[in-house]
Every structure is written in C-alpha cells, then in structure tokens.
Amino acid sequence: MLVLRKVALFRLTALMEKHRTSLKNPSFIHWDLPKFIRRMKPPEYKDKRVFGVPLHVVLQRTGYPIPAAILAAMSFLRRDCVDAVGLFRKSGVRSRIEKLKHMCESEPEGDFSTAFDGQLVYDVGDMVKQYFRDLPEALLTNKLSETFLKIFLLCANDAYMFGAVQHADVPSFSRPTISSSAAYSMPYRHLPVECREEAVNAAILLMPDENRESLFTLLTFLDEIAYNSAKNQMNAANLAVCFAPSLFHLAGGHSSRSGSPSPARSRGGSPKLGAKETGVVGQQTCGMVMSGMPDQRDLMEQRAAHQCLAFLISNCRKLFTALTPIFEIMHKVKQNWDNPRLNALPLKLMSHCEFNYLEVSRPVGLDSLGLDVNGNWRTYMEACVTGLMKETKDGYSVSKYYRWVGLACGVPSVSVHFKKVGDGHPLRLWKISTECDAPPVNIMIRILKERPLWDHHLLKWKTIAKLDTDAEVLQMVSATMEPHPLNEFLVLRFWRGQLTTAGGCAVVETSVEHDAAPPLPGTVRGVVLASRFLIEPCGSGRSRVTHISRLDLKGHSVEWYNKNYGHVAASALSRLRESFQSCAEGPETKV
Known part of the structure; x- marks a missing residue:
C-alpha cells in the first residue's frame, strides 16, 4: 500500500502541474501539495458513541470505521426502500429522527438487524445523511476535498463558463452565472476529461484508510439507489446534490438541515455575520456575500462537488478496482x-x-519454514515460544533502540505496548496484556477451539492438515465491512501446555503456504507475521494473558496500523476476558 500511495501522489501531482494555470493569483484553481499542520491534542469522545465521532475512533472501538447502527440503516434502505420516491431528497420528521439517533447511541454495538423495521423510510434516510454531515471531519477529508474539487473545477471549466458545454448532469440551480468579463479574466488550461479517472484514482489512494473504506461502502450503496432511479427518481446527479454538502469540506455553508455541512468543519466559520458585526455593508465573509447570496467561488465549488460526487457514484466499482x-x-x-x-x-x-522480501509479507511453505536455523517447522515454532517467554519479561529488550513503548488505550483493564523491530518490515510489533478469571488451560482451549465466543469477526474455519497432537494448519475467514471482500488467513498453529512448573501455556501462529488450501475466491489473504499468546497463572484461579501480534491485513497503510491496530487488538483481547466473566445472579458469597 505504501508504494501505491507514493505512485498515486506522483501521478496526481504530475497531472495537476501539467495542466495548471500560469496566472499569479487564481487561488481556486491552483494545485498545491497538502501542507503540514501542527499536531494538536485530539479531543476525547467519551460522551459520544455514534454521531459526531471520527471514523478512526469508531474503528478503534468496534473494528469497523462505520458504526453498526448506520450499516444496519443502510442495509434496511437497500433491502426494503430502494423504490421510495425522493429518497434522501424528502426530509423526515425531526422528532422521529432524534428518537432513531437516541436508539443508535444507547446501544452502539447491539443487534440492529431488525431495529429499523417499521420505521419510515425518509426518517431513516435523513438519519444516515445526518451521520455523515455530523462527522468532525468531512468524509473526503479537509485536505483532499479541495483536491477532488480542483480536478472537476479544471475539467472543461473554461468551456463551461463560455457556455460551450451544457452539463446535463448538473441541476440548473447549481450552475453559476458568470459575466463574460469575469470569464475572460481567468484563462487557463483545463484538465482533459480522459485524465479525470486517473486523477480521481490517485486522490482516492491518498485518503486515510478508514475514510477510503467508508467512502466505498457509501458509494456502492448510493449506486444501488441510483440503479433504481426509474422507481425512486433519484439518479446519481440527484443523490450528489443531496450528499455533496455532507461529504466535502466546502468554503461556505447554509442553514438548511438536510444539506449543510457541519458547523464544526465549515471552512470559514459562521456564515451568519451581518453588517453590524463586520462594520462594512456588502463585505464578503466566510465565502458568502452579506446579502445572503453565495459568491462566485461558492457556486463554482458547489457545482464541482455535485459533478465530482455524481462521477464517484456512477463509477464507484471501477474507481476502487481499476488503477x-x-x-x-x-x-x-x-x-x-x-x-x-x-x-x-x-x-x-x-x-x-522497491520493497525487500520481508516487506512484501509473503509467507513460505512448511518445507521452507525453519531452514534459516537449520531445522524444520517444529524448530521454528519452538523458537517462537522461547522468544515469546523472553519478550514478556519486564525490562527485556534486544537493544535500547527497540524497547516497548506504552500506548494510552480506552479499553479498561488492558495494557497496550508497541515497539519497532529491526528486520526491515515497517509494521510495529504489538503487546496486549490483561487478566482473565480462568486457569491457563481453560483459556488455551477457548483460544484453540472456542474462538467464535470472543472473536465476533470470525465467520468460518477449517483444519487443512493435522501435523501432530500439538500442531495443525488452519484456514480462517473473517468478516469485513460490506461490500469489502472478506479477510482470509492460512496459519500454522502450535501450542504447548505446562511451560513452567506453575502451569503456563502458549499458543503460537504464523502464516504459511499449503497446496491443499489455495486462496478462496472473493477474499483477500492476510499475513500473520506473528500471533503469540502466553497464558500465565497469577493466583486465585486467575491468569494473565499476553498477546504479541503483528498482522498484515493487506490494503492498509503503515499509518493505519500505527494509529488503529493496537486498539483493535486490545478490544479483541478484552472480549476474550469478558467471555469468562460469571453471569450468575445473586450476592457473592465466601463459600
């Protein structure tokens, strides 16, 4: 993914620089690389669970960037309401929408499979639209929104201003009226239409992973709505008019409930300042003229946003698969x-x-595993168990440059640490620890044979080969956010009990290749670089579980792993701990 993003940045810069204007001050059509922004302390979202919570925070909490309630609402609309006339254009009732929002906030990780049955379609549609509008940062991000807009501001914009091109996909009320003198004052070279797809491809690759995945989910959903436009009268252009203000970071804003961007991310602040506040009648504030009419830049950006989103909806599957x-x-x-x-x-x-062999994350076959230490697969797995016991010791470090660093995590009673590994691979090694109310043997059995009780993303699994009483080759398939392909893993799993006289246990997994288990159709095979559980007794029937993990899910950037993977792994270990919590009712006794 790193090399793809580097090439995408190069191609996008080359295209925009080649067709940029030569004028000195046409600020709305210049292409600039994203500028460095001073890092600020991120706000906490303890009192919010769904609405107004950033995508990466939702990902850290649930494993998916879009909350389960919103995904269920989209599934309800897709399943039962695609023929509703004016879907997303007709507004719902505010009181009923607030009740739906309260339902989503009360149980963000509950079962919403039937929660929206019987609800009015326009209320649910307005709630979905409001979720994306209330995001602290626009879905297309504050940095890249301008890039997407400039791709379409440049596309045939000169011919558009002279009236040579009639844009049938843009509603008449969103077409700006520009005088001929203003048009002649902005002569520039337009980005050819044949370059538009490549430029959008590159811009999509530059998006943060959670934004890109959420955008694909939303666009495929809107594409299905547009496919039934003969029934619901909502084609791609109409849907773009409804959703563009919620997805782009535009300069100005309007007070319309159904189409305005969130006030928290309005580029110019509040558009309600009048002549008394500014002291100058007719002065432009926040990109809007004081008379209440949007200025030329606002109209140009709105038209570009509508055209861009309509293009994204109509070509969503092609844009996310053809590079x-x-x-x-x-x-x-x-x-x-x-x-x-x-x-x-x-x-x-x-x-x-260029990447080296390790950075490609390519697993080896069983025959090749352990050859570097003059052994076989068992020698390699035994060495992993020995290394696991060393890594979990307090203060252990190979060198002062590769030490465990603590990370603040919102999961209670779970500690998270990470460190860099000097093997050439860019991904960090993560160490997650917690305590469970169960002896080590019971926890090992739950990890080996009862994984669905705590791993909610696991869909199916199959033993490919039984190598010994303590080793097997296992194939697993994990769920992802629809309509993304499923994740598949093929691992060699090895376990040992009675590591010490106290009765510790260990479970070690690593990805391998096997002739009897080719990649499944419609899945993406991830690579388990390291997955090692050490279970140690700590008295009173309790055990301390330490999970050392390094996983390549394919298709994610290094920034995604550094920012999110530790939190996702901590949530998974927390569910393992919660699966042992007693559900017995009544007062606790000392018997």
Missing part, C-alpha cells in the same frame, strides 16, 4: 530495473519504492 496507469508505472520500474537507459524522472523517483 491501471499506476500499476503500469510500477511494472515498468520492475521491468527496467537494470536498464542503463533508465533515466526518465518518473522511473528514477519510483526506484526508491
């Missing part, structure tokens, strides 16, 4: 790696994006 120009550049670099005529600037730049 042909980017892959062509990567393939060209590899084919011409030793060519002395490799002197083109793009290939020179991309020569720094």
Whole structure:
C-alpha cells in the first residue's frame, strides 16, 4: 500500500502541474501539495458513541470505521426502500429522527438487524445523511476535498463558463452565472476529461484508510439507489446534490438541515455575520456575500462537488478496482530495473519504492519454514515460544533502540505496548496484556477451539492438515465491512501446555503456504507475521494473558496500523476476558 500511495501522489501531482494555470493569483484553481499542520491534542469522545465521532475512533472501538447502527440503516434502505420516491431528497420528521439517533447511541454495538423495521423510510434516510454531515471531519477529508474539487473545477471549466458545454448532469440551480468579463479574466488550461479517472484514482489512494473504506461502502450503496432511479427518481446527479454538502469540506455553508455541512468543519466559520458585526455593508465573509447570496467561488465549488460526487457514484466499482496507469508505472520500474537507459524522472523517483522480501509479507511453505536455523517447522515454532517467554519479561529488550513503548488505550483493564523491530518490515510489533478469571488451560482451549465466543469477526474455519497432537494448519475467514471482500488467513498453529512448573501455556501462529488450501475466491489473504499468546497463572484461579501480534491485513497503510491496530487488538483481547466473566445472579458469597 505504501508504494501505491507514493505512485498515486506522483501521478496526481504530475497531472495537476501539467495542466495548471500560469496566472499569479487564481487561488481556486491552483494545485498545491497538502501542507503540514501542527499536531494538536485530539479531543476525547467519551460522551459520544455514534454521531459526531471520527471514523478512526469508531474503528478503534468496534473494528469497523462505520458504526453498526448506520450499516444496519443502510442495509434496511437497500433491502426494503430502494423504490421510495425522493429518497434522501424528502426530509423526515425531526422528532422521529432524534428518537432513531437516541436508539443508535444507547446501544452502539447491539443487534440492529431488525431495529429499523417499521420505521419510515425518509426518517431513516435523513438519519444516515445526518451521520455523515455530523462527522468532525468531512468524509473526503479537509485536505483532499479541495483536491477532488480542483480536478472537476479544471475539467472543461473554461468551456463551461463560455457556455460551450451544457452539463446535463448538473441541476440548473447549481450552475453559476458568470459575466463574460469575469470569464475572460481567468484563462487557463483545463484538465482533459480522459485524465479525470486517473486523477480521481490517485486522490482516492491518498485518503486515510478508514475514510477510503467508508467512502466505498457509501458509494456502492448510493449506486444501488441510483440503479433504481426509474422507481425512486433519484439518479446519481440527484443523490450528489443531496450528499455533496455532507461529504466535502466546502468554503461556505447554509442553514438548511438536510444539506449543510457541519458547523464544526465549515471552512470559514459562521456564515451568519451581518453588517453590524463586520462594520462594512456588502463585505464578503466566510465565502458568502452579506446579502445572503453565495459568491462566485461558492457556486463554482458547489457545482464541482455535485459533478465530482455524481462521477464517484456512477463509477464507484471501477474507481476502487481499476488503477491501471499506476500499476503500469510500477511494472515498468520492475521491468527496467537494470536498464542503463533508465533515466526518465518518473522511473528514477519510483526506484526508491522497491520493497525487500520481508516487506512484501509473503509467507513460505512448511518445507521452507525453519531452514534459516537449520531445522524444520517444529524448530521454528519452538523458537517462537522461547522468544515469546523472553519478550514478556519486564525490562527485556534486544537493544535500547527497540524497547516497548506504552500506548494510552480506552479499553479498561488492558495494557497496550508497541515497539519497532529491526528486520526491515515497517509494521510495529504489538503487546496486549490483561487478566482473565480462568486457569491457563481453560483459556488455551477457548483460544484453540472456542474462538467464535470472543472473536465476533470470525465467520468460518477449517483444519487443512493435522501435523501432530500439538500442531495443525488452519484456514480462517473473517468478516469485513460490506461490500469489502472478506479477510482470509492460512496459519500454522502450535501450542504447548505446562511451560513452567506453575502451569503456563502458549499458543503460537504464523502464516504459511499449503497446496491443499489455495486462496478462496472473493477474499483477500492476510499475513500473520506473528500471533503469540502466553497464558500465565497469577493466583486465585486467575491468569494473565499476553498477546504479541503483528498482522498484515493487506490494503492498509503503515499509518493505519500505527494509529488503529493496537486498539483493535486490545478490544479483541478484552472480549476474550469478558467471555469468562460469571453471569450468575445473586450476592457473592465466601463459600
């Protein structure tokens, strides 16, 4: 993913620089790289669970960037309401929408499979739209919203201003009226329409992972609504008008409940200042003229947002699967790696994006496992158990540069640490610890044979080969957010009991290749670089569980792992602990 994002940034910059204007001050059509923003302490969202909570916080809490309640609402609309006329255009009743929001906030991780049955379609649709509008940061992000807008501001915008092109996909009320003198004062070269798809591809790749996944989920949902436009009268253009203010970070805002961006992320602040506050009648504030009419820039951005979102809805599956120009550049670099005529600037730049064998996260077969230590797979797994016992000792460190660093986590009674590993792989090694009300043997059995009780994402599993009484090759399939492909893992699992005289246990997993288990269709095979459980007794029938994990889910950036994976792993270990909590009613006794 890292190399893809590097190529995407290069291609997008090349396209925008090639077709940029030569004027000195046309600020709304210049392409600039995202600027560095000073890091600030993020706010806490302890009192919020669904609405107004950033996507990465929801991901850290639940494992998915979109809350389960919103996904269930979208599934309800997709299943029963695609033929509702004016869906997302007609407003619901505010009181009923507030009741739906309260229901979602009260049990954010509850079962919502039938929660919306019997609800009015326009109330549920308004609630979904309001969720995306209330995000602290726009779904297309504050940085990249301007990039998406400029791709479509440049596309045939000069012909549009001169009236040479009639945009049938843009409603008439969103087309700005520009005088001929203003049009002639802004001569610039437009981005060719044939480059639009490649530019949007690259911009999508530059989005944060949780935003990109959520955008794909929303666009495929809106595409299904638009597919039934003959019944509901909501094609891609109409849906874009309804959702664009909620998804883009626009300069101005309006007080309309159903279409305005959140006041928290309005670029210019409050648009309600009048002549008394500014002291100047007719002065432009927040990108709006004091008379209440949007200025030229607002109209241009609104039109670009509508056209961009309509393009995203109509081409969503193609945009998220076809990145042909980017892959062509990567393939060209590899084919011409030793060519002395490799002197083109793009290939020179991309020569720094090569990965070594480990960074590709490619597992090996059973026959190759352990050859580097002159042994076999059992030798390798025994070495992993020995290393696991060393890593969990307090103060243990290979060197002063690779020590465990603590991370603040919102999961109660769970400690999270991470460290860098000097093996060339960019992913961190995570250590999660907690205590469970069960002896080590019971916890080991739950990890090995009762995983569905605590791993809610696990859909199915199958033993591919039984190597010994304490080792097996296991294939697992985990759920993802619809409509993303499922995650699949093929691991060699090894376990040992009675590690010490006190009765500790260990479970070690690592990804392997096996001829009897090719990748399943419609899934993405992840790589378990390390998954090691150490279970130690700590008295009174309790055990301390330490999970050391390093997982490559494929398709995620290093920033995603650094920011989110530790919290996701902590939530999973917390569910393992909660699966042992006693449910008996009545007062506690001393018997």
